Amino acid sequence: MSERVSQSVLVVDDSADIHRLVSARLRSEGVTLLHAHNAEEGLGLALQHLPDLILLDLEMPGTDGMALCRQIMEDPTLSGIPVIFLTGTIDVATKVQAFELGAVDYVTKPFDAFELKARVRSALRTKRYHDLLTTKAQIDALTGLWNRGYLDDRLAVELSAMARQGGPVSLIMLDIDHFKSINDTHGHPFGDLVIQRIAEVLGRASRDSDIACRYGGEEFAIILRNTATKGALVIAERLREEIAAMPLRQGRDELRVTASFGIAGSDQFDDPSQASPETLLTAADQALYGAKSNGRNRVEMRHTCG
Numbered sequence: 001m002s003e004r005v006s007q008s009v010l011v012v013d014d015s016a017d018i019h020r021l022v023s024a025r026l027r028s029e030g031v032t033l034l035h036a037h038n039a040e041e042g043l044g045l046a047l048q049h050l051p052d053l054i055l056l057d058l059e060m061p062g063t064d065g066m067a068l069c070r071q072i073m074e075d076p077t078l079s080g081i082p083v084i085f086l087t088g089t090i091d092v093a094t095k096v097q098a099f100e101l102g103a104v105d106y107v108t109k110p111f112d113a114f115e116l117k118a119r120v121r122s123a124l125r126t127k128r129y130h131d132l133l134t135t136k137a138q139i140d141a142l143t144g145l146w147n148r149g150y151l152d153d154r155l156a157v158e159l160s161a162m163a164r165q166g167g168p169v170s171l172i173m174l175d176i177d178h179f180k181s182i183n184d185t186h187g188h189p190f191g192d193l194v195i196q197r198i199a200e201v202l203g204r205a206s207r208d209s210d211i212a213c214r215y216g217g218e219e220f221a222i223i224l225r226n227t228a229t230k231g232a233l234v235i236a237e238r239l240r241e242e243i244a245a246m247p248l249r250q251g252r253d254e255l256r257v258t259a260s261f262g263i264a265g266s267d268q269f270d271d272p273s274q275a276s277p278e279t280l281l282t283a284a285d286q287a288l289y290g291a292k293s294n295g296r297n298r299v300e301m302r303h304t305c306g
Helices: 016-029 039-049 065-074 092-101 113-137 148-165 179-186 188-205 229-244 277-293
Strands: 008-012 032-036 053-057 083-087 105-108 169-176 211-216 219-225 247-250 253-256 259-265 299-301
Touching: 008 016, 008 039, 016 032, 016 113, 032 039, 039 053, 039 065, 053 065, 053 113, 065 083, 065 092, 083 092, 083 113, 105 113, 148 169, 148 211, 148 219, 148 277, 169 179, 169 188, 169 229, 169 277, 179 188, 188 211, 188 219, 188 229, 188 247, 219 229, 229 259, 229 299, 259 277, 277 299
Parallel strands: 008 032, 008 053, 053 083, 083 105, 259 299
Antiparallel strands: 169 219, 169 259, 211 219, 247 253
16 A cells, blocks of 8 residues: 655744644644745745645734635635634634635634644545545546546646746647548557557656646647747657657557647747637647648647737
């Protein structure tokens, strides 16, 4: 059995005493604690580390817990992280407002050690199960790559991060050439094998930071973080060569399969922050269509996207 990965908890509170108390109470829980003392620091740490749970002080100087919770829930990168409020107030209206913002629970100060542990355990257990189910639902059964739903979600997250932090995002789309002929000539089981073998190439030859997905049918897509279109062009050309050189056998026959590639990147937009999942997918798909029209087994790049 594989070792369970430690979950992380971000504590956002302006009181040093609360940080010490939470650390002492959760020391035996095997979680990694992150500490922020105001909303701005808390948001930065949340974006950097993507914790599994946020313990959030309701009343802080400047931006309070309610405002920070709203920011978290409106950010697609962070909205899936559960928030437990740490609060000294117990009035019903405040509790209702916290739950309406998306908080999953609250602990009233001064909190009991057993109550804090129980609520943290419950939230982390729910988060772990949710992550497992989400991951399972986003894996393509035939190839083991991420599926189209994950591609859409992750592309939105990466572009959102780009808009905040800078750094280009590129997208490669590829389509197996003459795939209908492969199915018609050799049968669908062999067509499935071709798809699986190309997925293996993408998984093996892509960088660790790249996100390879099966887009649907015989199409694939790869999200490339911090990569401009010129860099994506080099990666796509390497993948094209590896696929073209990939040996496949059907009975006594050795077959060669090729793929066509289309590339688009946020750096091709007049204003890169205006790049969206829809415009990037459309631009890459148009480039792919150009590769198909110009003879297949080639890489095409959109020169402008806006």
